[in-house]
Amino acid sequence: MVANNQESEALPATSAVTGLPQKRFYRQRAHSNPIADHSFDYPARPEDVDWRSLYPNIGNDQQVKFADIGCGYGGFLVTLGEMYPEKLAIGMEIRVKVSDYVVDRIAALRLKNANAATNYQNIACIRTNAMKYLPNYFQKSQLEKMFFLYPDPHFKRAKHKWRIINQALLSEYAYVLSSGGLVYTMTDVEDLHKWIVSHMMQHPLFERLSDEEANDDPITPKLYQSSEEGAKVVRNKGDHFLAIFRRI
């Protein structure tokens, strides 16, 4: 294992063919303890965030409107950037190597598409603990859409507080979302899906979109395609469960 690692690290991390970073250099185990202390540099207040360092072309009054929480390798974030060129989207990922991959991937995409119509200037990724620091980044009612795609299921009951959807955290999501804003959740674990739906339904500030509404949302088909976890599940012909909720 060790020898293998050293060997692979001597290889170029950027593909000669695509010019994009190769994921195999950024692999990391799927779980991270969201309660423990990490060495994050997080802003004390939303006013302290240097958004221009993330979005060089950001307008003076422009704010991030979409947040992909636990964005993983950023597959869906990239799609989101392409679908909504006028909106700023942020990916938040707690794992060091994975978030670094997304940062490198976006940098490579921007370089490669510098003169193209879609130049990926509207997406960015930060390494942070979204469970703890959302109010440090976003003002009240700032966000229009939040995505929780294939979150860590944390099967053990003792670790349910680590789940990204739980009763206490929903109030925090409701705080950063504007009225009418949407929360998209997707998982391939049926029990987690049921857990998410029951917690969201119990929360007085969220209501579930009807199947019709969900199907009419242009994002819905993309959710089945563009997340890497999703692609894996599709390949494995597994079930996946989508639920969309509206901030009342």
Next chain:
Amino acid sequence: MTTIFYTEPELVLGHGRKVLFLNPDDLQIFKDIEVADDLTTCGLKIEAADEGEPKATCTKLEVSILNVCYSPDRQLIALTTAGQKALLLYKSRPEHALLLSARSLARASSAITFAPDSSSVLVTDKTGDCHQYDCVEVEAPPKLLLGHLSIVYDILWTPDQKHIITCDRDDKIRVTNYPATHDIHSYCLGHKEFVSGLALLPGHEQLLISTSGDKTLRLWNYMTGKELLQQQLPAPVVRLQMRELISSKRYLLAVLFYDHVEAIGLYELELKDAVWSIAKESLVRAEAGNWNISNFALTSDRIYVAGALNERLTLHVYNITDGKQAESVPKGWLNMVMENFAGQNCVPDDLSVWFKKRYDNISDYMERKKRRIEDQHQQQK
């Protein structure tokens, strides 16, 4: 943990299994509470331990008092215990405290407070959950009102009962609407370490004082989350006490420092021509270094400091005016108090765990990545 606070005319001191309600100017004990060494004998039903938690936690562990709180109408006393984790509710009048109920807590408490109308009590814990316990239906199970992602160090309820304000180890102050606690009204953000204490300023709606491990004391409008004043302090703060000096105009803010040669800081906050400022400040040494100070209380002229000396609960009293040992304390008073706690071990809390441990899990990775990129360039040459 040692609890000490003053509500005229009683100085309340809780430690081990005992709470004393003292007259600070007389050798008189208004009343006392002694908690049973096994709370199941007074009605505590210990629920089966949560899955994944070691079963041993609910067996024989020495019961000790964590937090003590008086209801605003002075009719009730709430206290929480460790060992057998429980919330005990007492009726304080007419004579001696009468135990009304013993409800089991899932986790040890970190702070408690009563509702302004004394109808319920809030208990927060180390995981950041805040539960509400009814004081009318004294056996009723708790309601989960809100949750932080780290330990909550202080909690208070605004007098109009419309907001609950909590502060945590993740540098946050959160203002939650009540009774709609699913709706967060605002955050007061700006602290860069744990927030240890909160206080409202009587006579000024919407104003809040906070203290933190980041060596600052701040004044906020908690409705807007806006910071109005920031005072640099010589050391991190672990406890805050507030006293109104001149109605709506001048307030004494007293803070206990973490690991500082002068244990206590006194700051007079003043409103003059619509501007808030710190008009006066002084430090009280309180023999810091010679003993382990854990808590303190303020009366109109004295500072009561509690701590551990040779594993015994010890109390010292200082004048607010000059910071010297108070000579005016009745002779034999301190001995009387300390004798009451003789035989109860006093081990100081380790407050260093309040600070975040910054363990580095990035430098290594970045260093390896840098090397990899350099190697890549070499190969290309």
